[in-house]
Amino acid sequence: MKLKNTLGFAIGSLIAATSFGALAQGQGAVEIEGFAKKEQFDSARNFKNNGNLFGGSVGYFLTDDVELRLGYDEVHNVRADNGRNIKGANTALDALYHFNNPGDMLRPYVSAGFSDQSIGQNESGRNRSTFANVGGGAKLYFTENFYARAGVEAQYNIDQGDTEWAPSVGIGVNFGGGSKPAAAPVPAPAEVCSDSDNDGVCDNVDKCPDTPANVTVDADGCPAVAEVVRVELDVKFDFDKSVVKPNSYGDIKNLADFMKQYPSTTTTVEGHTDSVGPDAYNQKLSERRANAVKQVLTNQYGVESSRVQSVGYGESRPVADNKTEAGRAVNRRVEAQVEAQGK
Incomplete structure (x- = not known):
């Protein structure tokens, strides 16, 4: 494949990907990247200068943190000692492990994998080598979907026994991860007959x-x-925290006592955040908050785990103005309610 065709495909894919509206960076997301490398060839190669490599890659997130990436690049601007041009190409398959959480602005990573290189001089055949690659770097997400990457790889030539280095930079797009939870259906108003x-x-x-x-x-x-009795729960959280504060334990105990009084009841614990930070990060934060309250209900106050579900809605359901600090404090919450027919 010619370089211009490779870059054309990558650029076209980047443009097409912007039409996807799904949440990025989580499990099931796809990353498409265009990159450039500066390969530091081993002296055994007898090249006058190091190589400029240009190409693209496609990655798929098997989990929120683990990505499987397939890359292709072509070698340019390399000359042998005899002055001849060196041309070649690399195909690589790597696994990347990302740190931090999906939706964070900065996600460092480490990588490992294998690559196949076919390189040689005009009129003198080609050399084909298999490399074992290890590397590391970081991705900086400007938005949920667009990022820049910088990293470096160590490439061990399994066939020849030498090691080369390749620092790289790239820009890419991330799309197609897990979708946001659907809004809970609104029950139809009850009919009254006469x-x-x-x-x-x-x-x-x-x-x-x-x-x-x-x-x-x-x-x-x-x-x-029959008369309906109800108990409601509203637990507030500090900014960017999912730890239940001591002053909320009494309210959670009241809910637990009510559920023990009416053993056929169940509840759904709903987590929410304010609008500060990326939407994907807030989604995970809301899930952690809901799960924290569920753990207090079940582990500390003895409500059966099967009777308590937890769900996070991120920043999608504010009850106050996120433009003010007071409003954001109200939105950082976990809610639950239980209804039963009075005895």
Whole structure:
């Protein structure tokens, strides 16, 4: 593949990727990058100068931190001692482990893998070598989707026994990771049926069926509804923290006591954040907050784990103005509620 075709494909992919609206950087995300390397050839190569390598790569995140990357580049501006041009290409398969969390602005990484290099002089054949690669670097995310990368690789030539170095820089796009949780459905308002002829059954059967004679009815002839009792929980968190504060334990215990009083009840613990920071990071933070409250309910106050679900909504459901500090403090919360029919 010619260099201009390789770069054209990479640039086209970068442009196309901007049309994807899914959350980036998490498990299932794809990264497409164009890069340049400066390979420091071993002296055994008998080259007059080091090589400029240009190419592209495609990576897939197997987990939030582990990426499998396939790369291709071509060698330029290298001359042998006899003055002939050196041309060649590299194909590499590497695994990258990223530090920090998806959505963080800076994500350092380490890498390891293998590459195949075919390189040689005009009119004198080609040399093909297999390399074992190890490296490291960092990615700087300007937005959720666009980043710049700088790193360095050590390349051990398995066939010849020498080691070469290749510092590199690149720019890329990240798209297609896990989607945000769907908003909870809003329940439809309850229908109320009436008993206009006072015969003890509902008249508007289109809305609800006739009430049997042996069932207690209300003034409208509909089944009497038992009193509903409810307890609500609202736990606040410090900025960028997911640790439950001591002054919230009493409220969590009240919820636990209520659930023990009504053993058939269940609840969903919902985590939220303010709008400071990348959306992907806030999503993970909200999940950690919800899970922290769940752990207090189950581990400390004895509510069965199967009765408590936890979910994070990131910054998507503010209840106050995120433009003010007071509003952001209100939005850094975990909410839960439990309803039961009164005894």
